[in-house]
Amino acid sequence: MIENEEAEKDIRLLKEMGYTQELYRGFSPFMSFTFCFTAVNILTSISLGFHYTLNTGGSSVAIWSWIIGSVFTVLVGCSLAEICSVYPSAGSVYHWAGQLVPARNAPLASFICGWFNFIGNSAGDVVFSSGFASIINAIIVLNGKPPLSTPVQVIISIGIVFTWCMINALRIDQQGWLTTLATFFQIFGILIIVSVLFIAIPQHATVHDVFFSTYNSTGFPFIYVCCISILSTLFSFSGYEAGAHLAEETKSADRTVPRAIIITCIGGSIVGFIYLFALLFAIPNVEKFLKDNNKNDASINLIIATYERAIPYREATALTTILVCNIYFAGISSVTSTSRIFFSMARDGAFPFSHYLRWIYQGTKIPMGAIIFICCFDSILLSFQLISATAFTAFLAIATFSIQVSYLIPILFRCTISRKIFPLGEYNFGRFGVPIAIISSIWLTITSFFMILPNQYPITLDNMNYSIVVISIVLSIAGIYWFVSARHWFIGPKRTDLDTIPLLPGHVTNESIPSDKNKSTSYE
Secondary structure, eight states: OHHHHHHHHHHHHHHHTTBOOOSOOOBOHHHHHHHHHHHHOHHHHHHHTHHHHHHEEHHHHHHHHHHHHHHHHHHHHHHHHHHHHHOOOTTTHHHHHHHSSOGGGHHHHHHHHHHHHHHHHHHHHHHHHHHHHHHHHHHHHHTTOOOOOHHHHHHHHHHHHHHHHHHTTSOHHHHHHHHHHHHHHHHHHHHHHHHHHHHTOSSOOOHHHHHHOOEEOSSSOHHHHHHHTHHHHHHHHTTTTHHHHTGGGBTTHHHHHHHHHHHHHHHHHHHHHHHHHHHHHTOSOHHHHHHHHHSSOTTOOHHHHHHHHHSOGGGHHHHHHHHHHHHHHHHHHHHHHHHHHHHHHHHTTOSTTHHHHTOOBTTTTBOHHHHHHHHHHHHHHHGGGGTOTTHHHHHHHHHHHHHHHHHHHHHHHHHTTTTTTOOOOSSOOGGGHHHHHHHHHHHHHHHHHHHTSOOSSSOOTTTOOTHHHHHHHHHHHHHHHHHHTGGGTOOOSOOSSSOOSOOOBTBOOGGGSOOOTTTOOOOO
16 A cells, blocks of 8 residues: 555656656666665776776875865755655656756756766766676686687677667666676675785785875876876766666666665775775885886786785786676676766757657567667767777766756756756755765865866876866767757756646646646746
8 A cells, every 4th residue: 555655746747757657667766775885886997997096196195085075975866866856757857957947948958968977977887888798808817828809809898888788678677686786796796806916915915005106107297197087986976866767777776776876876985995006005015016017018907916816827817807707797887877968858849859769668668779879879979999008098088077966957957957946756855955066066166177187197189088088079979959949949857837838758748747836836
């Protein structure tokens, strides 16, 4: 009986936001948390950014960046959770941006925010899939065989994306069981790896070394390095709002998803600190470690080299296998998030041929059109690795920068335009909500700028940070599409305070929406 009442409440809340229940609502509250935790996947994200971490500041900069970044990430998570409690929609930040501004500005605000989030999530897919291929290559080298060529690694990456999309065709509750398994596997894996690194390595760094020793191979001044080093930390946290993308598929989403976001931020901060500390504690001299592992072969992965300090050669494959499995699980959740933001925008007609791109397969009630498009789009992005050797770092920066900006937009609106009229949901921070949002906005603005800065000096075509180039190209295409076509008819996410314009299937009219003063917002 209670379960039926909750289901009816979820459907009613979604209808109040202007949409019908098209996707299968099969995620339990615990699955919402495990999905967020798997999407962030601290073990994977720290490992993939470890090369950048060591070369950009060394141990002390890495550990202090994590501590500082964790504090502000929790604050940002609190702001997102508060907004999500009011608008639990698959569009997440895209939908929120369209609700927190006056109606005349909603189309452009949501269009910009949605594109940034879509680009960031797509780049995240690429990082996970290319990281998977990179670790596979490292395992091959570890076992005494020649490294894979770049084209072969790209083919492996594309193949992995295809399998992720196949898994995403499953019904959402079936994916939920998989992410639950992945969460326990991730925690179990971190415990094993950390234990091995603490126990088996013959010589450790001192605690003083971990917190105060530095290493700078960038060629830039140290203060500059302290700024750009935050990239690896913020990438490790990217995607903690993933549960919001599945709000329309989660039971009691207005309470469940905000809680999952905050628990993921706090839990990820603690687990990540332990894992990062164990890695840095295992390296007594960062400079010597990097020289020893870079002088012979660029295909040597620094994470694998760290594992090898504990258990030599082929035995390290066991730890590496744990990492590979976690990367695979993280990629599945990443594609899920990307498909939902794309579906939400297509549902509102943000793309050409949106009618086809928003197609839902009724057998599983999954946005199959979005998943197919994501598979093709990610494959195109992965092919850029054939052009530039620094493509991986660029995509790391693209993912972090774009997602940061997409977080910034609704939070900034929350503490400015909507400061006095924001309707508090069941999950809120009362009078502290606005101060938290202000601090979060300042943090996101400053750190987003760091993401697009060059990370090697002197700057050449080979080591340039191409993230700003790729982002500019994609946004230019989106901008041209907006000015030429979309601005004349795109109205953004459905709003309940106005609007009698006919919409695509999936929307409901104002006449169908029960009045609820607590959920409506007026900008008169």
